[in-house]
Amino acid sequence: MPLPQSLRMTRQRRLILDELRRLKTHPTADEIFQVVKRRMPRISLATIYRNLDILSQAGVIQKLETAGLQRRFDGDISQHPHVRCVKCGRVDDMTGDARPPRIERMPRAEGYAIHGYRLEFLGTCPQCGKGGGNIQ
Amino acid sequence: MPLPQSLRMTRQRRLILDELRRLKTHPTADEIFQVVKRRMPRISLATIYRNLDILSQAGVIQKLETAGLQRRFDGDISQHPHVRCVKCGRVDDMTGDARPPRIERMPRAEGYAIHGYRLEFLGTCPQCGKGGGNIQ
């Protein structure tokens, strides 16, 4: 479904965008839903999905291409590396030197035109590190 | 669900493993199902899922952590880079120098213990490269 000719800033869209930008947790659609619902109780999950889709297509937010069955979103559209906790699935920003790694000796694939790559760090988050971690 | 004390090599498991190793396409569970069904028509999709899960837990196959809603599997358990076609979702092996990139200046994340990273190349596959490519 292509973007419409003009985008309206509805109360719902504004709120979704504000909350996504406020959260630093790279939330899933449902996590955004739970937060937004506190301020707008009758909002529907479908509205969340539709707006996340429209906003990411418009380049206002990022749909993260992190591994896993659930999609996560980021209000920060700058390209920066993420860590994913292998135990609970939580995603955080990497801090410090955010420079991407230099890839020497680019591998090839027969017939493919390579455009780029996606890098995701794996680790154990603070919560899961101590206490053994609950697999979510 | 933990692995049982002993694993049996049933006809179903054998067939799933053989077909997965034969295919070089990093198939989804359903794609394996379609292929296996030709030789064992009464097999169930649940059996495919259960066996793919058990075999990957046992380290016999790989559950790929590629982006996207659908999981893909690889009968080759060596760590090697993959390309994903951004147009059709197909996944192929990278050939040539398969050495992982050297990451200088490892970024950090507060409180995380970083174990490693996941690298996935993006590109356009031979089919999608010519003809504009059909979004699947």
Add this chain to the structure above:
DNA sequence: TTAGTTGCAAACATTTTGCCGAACG
């Protein structure tokens, strides 16, 4: 005024689970 948007419910797609009879070792 009208194209774009919402809430709701229902549909969809993928993966998981409970049950019980079958079969591997």
Add this chain to the structure above:
DNA sequence: CGTTCGGCAAAATGTTTGCAACTAA
């Protein structure tokens, strides 16, 4: 012969869609 496994159907999970009413511009 005990444990593991398979087939089936149903459930669970995450996402998308059709539609009539509503609303921002």
